[in-house]
Amino acid sequence: MRSARVPLDWDRVTVPRGSVHVIPHRCKECHFCVDFCPKDVLALSTETNAKGYRYPVVAPGKDEACVHCEFCTLVCPEYAIFSVEIPRAEVMA
Numbered sequence: 704m705r706s707a708r709v710p711l712d713w714d715r716v717t718v719p720r721g722s723v724h725v726i727p728h729r730c731k732e733c734h735f736c737v738d739f740c741p742k743d744v745l746a747l748s749t750e751t752n753a754k755g756y757r758y759p760v761v762a763p764g765k766d767e768a769c770v771h772c773e774f775c776t777l778v779c780p781e782y783a784i785f786s787v788e789i790p791r792a793e794v795m796a
C-alpha cells in the first residue's frame with residue numbers, strides 16, 4: 704500500500720536533465736560548485752586557466768547526472784558556471 708506521504712502526482716513527476724557549462728577564465732577555484740552539487744557532477748580540472756586556477760569539469764561517469772537544479776550557478780561568486788535544461792524529447796530520444 705502506498706504511503707500517505709507520497710505526493711498524489713508522483714507518477715507524473717519527472718526529474719529534469721541538464722547540461723552544465725563552465726566559463727574557465729572566470730573561475731577562481733573556490734570549489735563551491737563542486738561542494739554544493741547534489742549529484743556530484745563536478746570535479747576540478749587538472750589544467751589551470753590563465754590566472755592559474757583549476758576550474759570545474761564534469762567528473763568521470765557523470766555525463767548524464769546533472770538535474771538542472773542550478774545550485775552551482777547560485778553559489779558561484781564569479782558567474783562562471785551555468786546549466787541548461789535538456790528538453791524531455793531529447794532526453795527520451
Ligand code: SF4
Pocket residue numbers: 721723739740741742743744745768769770771772773774775776786
Ligand atoms: S545544475 Fe545542479 S546537478 Fe547540475 S551541475 Fe549544477 S549543481 Fe550539479
Ligand code: SF4
Pocket residue numbers: 729730731732733734735736737758759778779780781782783784
Ligand atoms: S563556484 Fe565558480 S569560481 Fe568557484 S570553483 Fe565553481 S566555477 Fe569556479
